[in-house]
Amino acid sequence: MKIALLTLPLNSNYGGVLQAFALKSHLTRLGHEVWLIDNRKRLKPVSNAFLKTVLRRAVESLFHPKEIFAEMNTLLTQDYKKSEIEKFIYRRLTPKTQPVFDAADYAELAASGNGFDLYIVGSDQVWRPRYAGDPEPYFFSFLEGSGARRISYAASFGAGDCEYTREQRMRCGELLAGFEGVSVREDTAVGQCREYFGCDRAVHVLDPAMLLTADDYRTLFTAGSAPSDTLYCYLFRVKPGARHILQDFAERHNLRVVRTTDRPNAARGKMPGIGEWLAGLHEARYVITDSFHACVFCILFHKPFAAYINRSRGSARIHSLLKQFGLESRILSSGLQDISMLDTPIDWEAVDRILERRRAESYAFLDAHLCPASDTVTAAEPDGRGGTAKAPAGPGQGSGRNGQTDPRDQGPAARNRLKETYRHAVPRARRSCGTDRQAPASRLMSATVART
Template identity: 35%
Template structure:
């Protein structure tokens, strides 16, 4: 990226990115965090992404356990085990390697209060986003609205931040009031979904811009370069149906089988199986290890077709120009899919796995889709350049 238009005195200024953390457990979350860091670094700034361990109160831990039990009863499926720190590190060995080797991070909340204040005093801007940073239950909303930076003279902004739904999820009246006060202190707010613009106006009384996910700010060549420079072996495939479905169900499996028959292709996936017991995990820990991020990207690059219920699975199908169907995942939020697909004119590719008609939509007009992606990329880059080039904090 050409940064020649930036004044020399802006190069090296420290920018922090605040997304969902800790990093490592989700391919899409890693991809968007990497992309935003790469873009801001390309604009000439020194940039680090906050990567602190999640800290939950006993009440929140209990609430998570209750929600887990309810979900198991509703779906009638045993959910994967919640692993301890050591076993989680084993599962995320390759994805955490990606964080260490491909990104610059800071454990901001592992610092003492005094050291954190010194870091914030030296910070030019904090960019919140992307991902579902303003979805209650997924993140500490107040923290993702920079309550810890009150009193510091720095640029507060978001980029493609997401509420994860078309309504406020798990916001109490008190949290709505607190979050509105914090949001009004931002210099600029950018959201990922068109519904987020309305939520910001209605509940926070602030104007928000609508921008594409950070992964779309990079080009397909950038991701191919990651695959080609992977420090770990990456299995390449000669086509097939890439199944990237986070919530496998009988109906989702039926859709995959229908596609195999109609397309005459075999399906493959790369997600490790869920661990059902600690005994089985400890007997074969490598079986449950996530593949490298580069292998995940290669699966999109090599596939003939993609089936996914993941937002970022849909994004990377678009980036690699692969025909796909997106299975609506109501529990994870449909607003994200609808907004993304509408922005590139591919609304007809969103289906409910419970009522999949079996008839595939025609392949996309990729030249038209790519034009829309390029236009969104330009708007996003212009927004970041304009805000980060603010000299207030010089």
């Protein structure tokens, strides 16, 4: 299949870039041709709010003179064209469509067709107006009435509360009704889809970064770039007065504090690359972060970590992630004063069992939509025997690519039957594996959904 991925504009955010890389990599390994919709934002002049932020952070740093220049550089250096992250995007996230900036560009993209068989929106906070701006393109408003197949994978609202206006909820609910499949990244988003958008079909899946393994990411490391015996602090925002807490902890454990953000490194004038950032997390003794994706990679790398909740950026994402792995105790509920909990061991075997199961369920969601609706979907029956469910052919059978039925010719009824097959496949597979919670991925996957 030829697939188009739509996510937030890729820039200097490590997690945003890596989740797109992971989903593209997974789909490519399955034999699909994957294109990234080159979604961009137009540059805006410096605003008064930006200048106020510069001033506020400068004042906060007055009692830490060595850091004031780093803070100013962090805020004022905005040219990422030649950064290591931009190089990664250029090399690893191609091919791309023509750049799209506004509604007219999206309309042109839809009109050109480009031969896409499926459109996928996600992951990251694509459904959060605070970051997405106008949410309608992320609900594929530009495909409305076209009959194009579209799904969401691990789309995120970012916050526990709905940030949409009443008009936006009504409009996006109408658009969501045209989706073949809906999956979301947070457990709270399942309820949001139902309550605010009238969609009761949403499925909770893993962030795309967790579809790949730790070994997959080790191939990206920059050799020799990350020292060991470090307290790795990947924090978007922490008050200067709290930094002595980190330093005291590091000194008690004979560690060196390494601090990094998503902004250019003050010493080198450019951002650490993807390989260096991943290696830093992997080699650290401990990690403290307020980043959703840093928590994801700590889980994949079996790295003792603590999650510092930055409420201005939203806490629902981190709570949902850690809850499904039984790691809510890693949240610093009382702030950095609880940092000693880093010494509390984590049962990584139990975490890995959950990861295998959740990964299998997430694979199953994608597999159910990565084939024409006429393809056979095999699901285990309650007694463990393999049952076969076929989406009946509709008008136009044989008119799709390679002589297969094109689901767009079949209409919504056949695609709904395919979705229902998936909805029942995972629970059946769990029963056939003899457990509801800890089935190995290999067994669960073979029993859940197999494309023939």
